[in-house]
Amino acid sequence: MPPGILLIGATCQADCWLRAHPSFVDAAIDRAQGSAHALRLLRQRAYDAVVTDCTTSVDEDLALLEEMREIRPLVKVVMLTSAAAPEELIRALRARVFAVFNAPFEPCEVVEMVQLAVQESEGREGIEVLSATRHWVRLRLDCRRLTAERALSFLTQLRERDIADPERADLMLAVREVLMNAIEHGGGFDPDQVVELVAVRTARAIVFHIRDPGPGFEIGNLPHAAISNPPEDPTAHLDRRARAGLRAGGFGLLLARSIVNEMILSEQGNEILLVKHTA
Numbered sequence: 001m002p003p004g005i006l007l008i009g010a011t012c013q014a015d016c017w018l019r020a021h022p023s024f025v026d027a028a029i030d031r032a033q034g035s036a037h038a039l040r041l042l043r044q045r046a047y048d049a050v051v052t053d054c055t056t057s058v059d060e061d062l063a064l065l066e067e068m069r070e071i072r073p074l075v076k077v078v079m080l081t082s083a084a085a086p087e088e089l090i091r092a093l094r095a096r097v098f099a100v101f102n103a104p105f106e107p108c109e110v111v112e113m114v115q116l117a118v119q120e121s122e123g124r125e126g127i128e129v130l131s132a133t134r135h136w137v138r139l140r141l142d143c144r145r146l147t148a149e150r151a152l153s154f155l156t157q158l159r160e161r162d163i164a165d166p167e168r169a170d171l172m173l174a175v176r177e178v179l180m181n182a183i184e185h186g187g188g189f190d191p192d193q194v195v196e197l198v199a200v201r202t203a204r205a206i207v208f209h210i211r212d213p214g215p216g217f218e219i220g221n222l223p224h225a226a227i228s229n230p231p232e233d234p235t236a237h238l239d240r241r242a243r244a245g246l247r248a249g250g251f252g253l254l255l256a257r258s259i260v261n262e263m264i265l266s267e268q269g270n271e272i273l274l275v276k277h278t279a
Contacts (some may be wrong), residue, residue, distance in 0.1 A: 002026040003118045004045055008038045008064075009053025014114070015078065016105040023111055025117055035064050042071045049117035051110075053081040054103060058088040062095050076117040080105065086134035089158050092093050093137075094129050099153050102160060113153060116146050124191060127151055134158075135201045136277035141196050143187030143213075148179050155199050162201055171276050174259040175208050186212025186270055204279040205261075209271065216269030 007015055013029065018024045030047075032038035050068065052061045061079050068075045078099040082103055084092070092100045098120075109272065114255055126147035128140040138275040141147045156172050163171065179197065188194035198209040257263045261272070262275035 002028055004028045004047040006030050006032060006041055006050045007046040009031045012053045017111050022113050022262055024148045039067055042068055046072055049114050049237040050075055050077045052079045054082055055207055056091060058084050065095060069270055076120060078113050078117060087156055090132045096125055099150055100157055116149060120146060137199045139229045141197060142191045142193060143183045143189055144191050144192040148183055151197060152176055162206060167260050170259045174256035175273060178210055182210050182212035183251050186214030204277060206278060208277045211271040214270050
């Protein structure tokens with residue numbers, strides 16, 4: 001069955017973005033003029049994803065989400081908003097909103113998140129909020145790529161006012177590389193395993209702490225990773241990965257270390273601290 005997507009609002013910008021994307025050529029994309037119309041349509045069909053109107057506030061969308069869940073408990077909402085404050089983003093995260101995007105929107109990012117919402121068929125939440133303030137967020141994530149992408153999207157929006165692009169994009173790339181390593185190598189992409197992610201904003205730095213359930217590693221004992229290459233042979237790890245039957249790659253830790261000011265590993269090697277100075 002083709003995916004079903006519900007767009008709320010007469011001027012929802014996501015309409016043209018989704019219809020132009022190859023993944024949604026056959027999708028059933030319906031438009032709701034407002035909240036009451038959206039609830040009526042949800043009673044008629046279980047949509048794979050719902051995209052909100054950017055003209056409504058976060059709190060209005062969260063109130064609507066409560067009503068939508070009375071009809072469809074597993075509804076997945078991608079929220080578009082003009083400018084969500086950090087506290088509003090945290091409320092959305094606690095309310096298990098699938099993703100939030102502040103204007104101005106990057107169409108490809110919104111479309112990608114809608115794709116992930118459509119693909120999420122297991123009914124897992126994936127993200128558990130252990131603690132959350134605008135300066136300290138602690139999350140427990142199941143070891144799925146989809147969950148990592150959602151968490152990174154939230155954290156990118158949360159740090160929007162703390163660090164400007166392109167530095168913010170580079171920092172989140174470093175976090176992505178380390179988090180994906182934790183989920184793949186520490187958690188084995190096993191959704192029953194979890195990774196803990198802490199994001200802290202201090203007066204002079206942004207700090208990320210990532211802990212995975214794996215046995216850890218020594219930074220100097222990773223022959224399959226670029227970070228272990230000798231200076232005279234910067235691609236030596238690629239041959240080792242090929243011989244071991246691993247996919248091409250292995251640049252994650254090296255890339256992360258080149259972006260942040262400090263990268264510190266625990267004794268066991270299953271915890272990493274990334275520090276980016278802002279002052």
